[in-house]
Amino acid sequence: MDDCDQIEVSVLGSLESIAPEEWDACAAPGEGRPEDPFTTHRFLLALERSGSVGPGTGWMPRHLVARLPGERTIGVMPLYAKGHSQGEYIFDHNWAYTYEKAVGSYYPKLQSAVPFTPVTGRRFLAHPGNEMTARAALLQGCIELTVQNDWSGLHVTFCSEEEREWGEKVGLLTRTTRQYHWQNAGYDSFDDFLAALSSRKRKAIRKERAKAQSFGGEIVSLTGDDLEPEHWDAFWHFYQDTGARKWGTPYLTREFFDCVQESMRDDVLLVMARREGRWVAGALNFFGRDALLGRYWGCVEDHPCLHFELCYYQAIDAAITRGLARVEAGAQGEHKLARGYLPVETHSLHWFPNESFSNAVAQFLRAEAAAVDEEIEVLTSYGPFRKNIEDDNARETE
Template identity: 65%
Template structure:
């Protein structure tokens, strides 16, 4: 018999980067040791943030065989799989929804492995450990957000509830240029995008796509101002600290694509993407000047340009946003898993999820039909 054990780490620095990434955590940039370490070292998660690192590490005969990025949460901000209504309903009947255990990447609605292991047995052990940690510590439940479809099936087998949501992704069909992509759209949509891009590019300045050593520290100074503006309007305060971007520059600038708009020599808007093996991930956008359609140009069209040039199969432009549909980003299903300690509450959520899944399936079908691509 081989011995399998799972332990909890209060900091990502408590495990060697090679051991963490060696389990397959580098499938996306966001689950790598370097990204999670940047969040912790910068103070973006940890004390006073409501995100308290509680990472799971599975060991088989003493050797690291699987990991899962986990956090003890005292709120539901920065998750993008919304359970605020669950928390309110539980509180109305005298329950305490927080704290809860959250498996996922903070502030990052990107699908990828969460039960990071080669063996399904180890993945199952990580799931069971989440439920045990929640139960032993009096937590309301354990949640796995933006996991893979295969992980969802495994979770259902061990008693987790599956939830379906949607995002909008652009798929590269082997296009040689942006015009090749436009040729697949209806005439009306094709003309609209061309006019949109012409208007955006005529804002009175230049647009540059930067990666690796092309990104300089002063670019992060400018982007921090953009990020603060967007974060202040959307969330009340930005999730990430200024130091996070300095660490990102030091450890991950080869993973970054920064699209910057400059006018009269000064940056006025920017969009940050992270580069994965098979996808370009749009993350943050911000501006100091309002120019019509510049947001769409920097976040969506330039991302498509770059993905085509680099042969990247997919662009994921973040959570929500039906406005992405007209720009070639079609509905794509995302997945999450939920284990709820209270049986009655769990049954109520299961019924809610059943109804929600039907609504999501219907909406995705309608939106796909409304997409900009030529019929036939």
Template identity: 60%
Template sequence: MSELTVSVLPAISGIDAALWDGCGAGGNPFTTHRFLSALEASGSVGEGTGWHPSHLVARLDGQVAGVAPCYLKTHSQGEYIFDHAWAQAYERAGGRYYPKLQCAVPFTPASGPRLIAAEPQVQAALLQAMAQVARQSGLSGAHVTFCTEAEARLGEAAGFLPRASEQFHWLNRGYGSFEDFLAQLSARKRKAIRKERERAQAFGGSIRSLTGDQIRPAHWDAFWTFYQDTGGRKWGRPYLTRAFFDILHQTMRDDCLLVLAERDGRPVAGALNLIGREALYGRYWGCTEDHPFLHFELCYHRAIDWAIAQGIPRVEAGAQGEHKLARGYLPTQTHSLHWVRDEGFHRAITDYLERERAAVGEELALLAEMGPFRRGALSP
């Protein structure tokens, strides 16, 4: 008989990087030991942030067989699968919604493995451990956000409640160039994108796509300014610390694609992407000068350019944004799982999620019909 155990790890530094990564994250940069370590070592998560590392490590006969990035959360910020209304309802009923257990990559609305293990029995054990930790610690629940579709099915079978949401992803259908992609769009959309790119590129400077050793420390100084501006306007204060970008440069610059617009020898706008085996993930954007359509050029069009050149199957451009639809990013369903300790609240959430899934399905179908592709372009 094999022995399967799961323990809680209060810091990612408590496990060797090779053991964590050896569980298999499928080429997703966000669930690597180096990315999660950068968050902790930089102080972006941990004491005072409301994200307290509580990672799960599964061992089969004493050998590490699976991991899950988990955090005790004292708020619902930086998750992008919103449960603020649940928290308010729970507390109006006299309960304590926080802390809760969150299996997620902080500040990162990118789909990927969360139950990182090769064997379904190990993945199931990680889910069971989440519910057990929540129950024994008196937490309101446990949540797994932006998991894979297969994990969502496994979680539902284990008694977690599945939730559907949507994003906009660009899919590479073997295009040889950006023009090949444009040829699949309706004439009106094709013309609009060409005009948009022309205006963006006429901002009075140059645009460069940098990765690996092409990225210099001074580029991160510029990008930090961009990130602070955008973060301050969106969230009140940036989630990531300045030290995070220094560590990212040291340990993950080969995983980064930094698109910079420069004018008169200095960066005036930038977009940061992380490079995965199956997708290019757009993460942050910012600028110190406003120029028409420069945001779309750096974040969306240049990402498509790079994905085509590198043969990457998909571009995920972050959360929300129906404006992405006109630029070839199609509506895609994303998944999360939720375990709620209180039976009455569980019933209420079950009813809510059933109605929400139906609404999301209808919206996905409607948005797909509104896409920019010419009729028949996406047929097999």
């Protein structure tokens, strides 16, 4: 990493310490909608200003900025000192248990991630043309920060495939996990997508949609100036209910949604269900440049199949209408498979100063990767898409 000698890497305790345009020149370069809304200055700052991260949350900002002589910024990195392993979706609880028995305290650890957001994206955010130099400098900064503070290790979660390949070459441990994504094969309509499915799956989805849409109300999609405080008030109740059941305590504060309304409403697609004048369920999505990124769902009334409709089918419809390449519907969930969401690999990078522990983790990761590859192959074979001439014949006679 000798090329990094002339680069100054500084640590920021808050995104307030850097101008939005300076950060976004690395995080969201180019014109138009950012490829990844979650690494933008406005999203990460919303987490901080709302108190969703910061003191008392276990997520302490330690963002990195890499500058060449003359103060030209060539790279930035969302980074946190973590006091627990919650809100990451790449599970390392067994690592923590083993480390604390064999070595010492696993926490704090250093984590490059978007809090509470299991969406793949760049983590070493480089100004175009400076990718390799910036990555090397930012990684060196991460390692120095870990060692100086005697933290257990560094974790870069939901990184890009390119970063994974680079990380492996420079000696980081790589971890493979999986999610379920819907891919747009150039469909002109939802019916066009259904035509690509087997007859049985096609009929099942039509029945689910009919059942969901007969819940006795209306479904609306809201973005930009159509969003009003009443929608966020309702969605906050939905989110609290889901958060309490899944995590015990919701990760995001009510103020976070006010920040989103102020600075990111054009990046949002909020799908809401209303019955008898009352909002009863909703699903929150964010737009990327080429994808619709599903984040949260909740309800105050239970209606058959409404979850599938708001979270999955409405998202597919929106992606087709807008010509988006894919829908990412969050972490986990084998039930997504029957609804056209196929398994894909996701990646993370890890580094531990303790050599013995690092070697043990490396052995585990090799076995885990082989298992994940096999799972993806098997699960894909169970996907809903047509595979043979019988399906084509069924399509013709349906």
